Amino acid sequence: MTTKDVTAIALRLFSLWLLVQVILNVPSLVLYLTTMEQYQEQIIPGYVYIAMIGGFIVVGLMAVYLIWLAAKSVLAYEAGGSGAATDDRSQTFLLQLGGVYFIVTSLAYLPRSLGFFLSSMEVSYVHVLSPLGLLFQLFIGLALVFNASWWVHLLARLRGRP
Incomplete structure (x- = not known):
C-alpha cells in the first residue's frame, strides 16, 4: 500500500x-x-x-x-514528475485539506456562537469575539482552499528556498 x-x-x-x-x-x-x-x-x-x-x-x-x-x-x-513539482503539489493539497478542515469546523460552531442574539439583549465581548474568531478561521480556510499555491510559495520563501 x-x-x-x-x-x-x-x-x-x-x-x-x-x-x-x-x-x-x-x-x-x-x-x-x-x-x-x-x-x-x-x-x-x-x-x-x-x-x-x-x-x-x-x-x-x-x-x-x-x-x-x-x-x-x-x-x-499522478506519482510521476520532478521532485520539486511533486513536493509543491503535495504541499498544495495538504494546505487545501487543512483549509477544508478549518471551513468545516468554523461552519459547525458558527451558528452556535451566534445563538446569543436570540437569547439575550445584552452583548458582551465574549459574545462578539467568539463569532469573530470563527469567521477569521473561515476566511483562513477559504484562503487555504482557493489560494494554496500562494501559501506554498510564501512558505518556500520563508524557508529560504526560491
Whole structure:
C-alpha cells in the first residue's frame, strides 16, 4: 500500500465519520431549539426549525461530499514528475485539506456562537469575539482552499528556498 492509498482511505473514513456525526447531531439540534423555545417562552416558527436543520444537513453533506472528492483526487494523483513539482503539489493539497478542515469546523460552531442574539439583549465581548474568531478561521480556510499555491510559495520563501 502506498502513501496515496493510505491517504485516500483516511479521507474516506473521515468523510464517513463526518456523515455519521451529521446524522447523529440532528436530534440534538432539535432538542437545542426546543430548549431555547422553552427558555425564551416564545414559540419559534416552524420555518426556523426547517431552515436551521436543513442548513445544518446541507452544509454537513456538502463537507462530506468535498472530502470524498478529495479522496478521489488523491487516487487520481499522478506519482510521476520532478521532485520539486511533486513536493509543491503535495504541499498544495495538504494546505487545501487543512483549509477544508478549518471551513468545516468554523461552519459547525458558527451558528452556535451566534445563538446569543436570540437569547439575550445584552452583548458582551465574549459574545462578539467568539463569532469573530470563527469567521477569521473561515476566511483562513477559504484562503487555504482557493489560494494554496500562494501559501506554498510564501512558505518556500520563508524557508529560504526560491
